[in-house]
Amino acid sequence: MSLVVVGSVAYDGVETPQGRVERMLGGSCTYAAVAASFFTKVGIVAVVGDDFAAEDFEFLSGRGVDLEGLERAPGKTFFWAGVYSEDMNDRTTLRTDLNVFADFQPRLPAAYRRQSHLMLGNIQPALQRQVRAQMEGCRLAGGDTMNYWIANTREELLETLKEWDFLLINDSEARQLAGCHNLRRAAQRIFELGPKTLVVKRGEHGAILFHPRGHFMAPGYLLEDVFDPTGAGDSFAGGFLGYLAGCGLDLEGAGAETGELRRAMIYGSVMGSFCCERFGVDRFRTLTRAEIDGRYQEFKTFTEF
Secondary structure, eight states, X not given: OOEEEESXXXXXXXXXXXXXXXXXXXXXXXXXXXXXXXXXXXXXXXXXXXXXXXXXXXXXXXXXXXXXXXXEESSOOOEEEEEEOTTSSOEEEEXXXXXXXXXXXXXXXXTGGGOSEEEEOSSOHHHHHHHHHHOSSOSEEEEEOOHHHHHHSHHHHHHHHTTOSEEEEEHHHHHHHHTOSSHHHHHHHHHTTSOSEEEEEOGGGOEEEEETTEEEEEOOOOOSOOOOOTTHHHHHHHHHHHHHHXXXXXXXXXXXXXXXXXXXXXXXXXXXXXXTTSSTTHHHHHOOHHHHHHHHHHHHHHHOO
């Protein structure tokens, strides 16, 4: 194992123009870990209730995800339900039941604390700091946050970001965090907060990598049919960091200079695109590394000039 992913393992109820699923495996930790598992060994830190299905345990372990850090607590698993707009660019939350996730206190098994790469999902900044403090000799650490934490726990979030090497957020969150509409200026302000690498996710429009040595723009993949965008951003993060962890790279070594960060961005975009092809994690159940590398080559072909 080289990558530890911390966040939520959940059940989702989703309705899109393509259909409706009442209950499916989801959560930020799930999507990121499953996407990363195609590139490296992954261990997860999360909590589920006693209603968590045996087949979902089997799916995660079958993907090679280490489950020693997955706690099972009395009660129900975190549940979220939402409806997407016709163009799927907006969604309305219908229900959020934190259940056992409300009292989540991440506890890392001893073996996890010695791993080289850490991905912190969208949880309270205080919990993210607690996890980072438990890691011994981690070479690359960072993760995600959201508008709620930026607005309501800003000082706590700023203390947390001081210890991060990278940050992955969407464009509106980057602007909110930096207090600046221009993304290039926003990136410079975020660098001053701690992270020296910023990935700005832009949904169907791709993503932008900002780094002190410049920036790189990865396009979105044009799918013929989008079934469900839930988890696409977390799958992008899993592909991005999973690729870096699989190569044993941090953000300061020679790999960052020779284009590995850019390749990680494309693999992130590849994993996000596959996620959208079915509901929930269903596309990952049959996905192969050959298909992933094939789509990576497509990205190379349609961006070369």
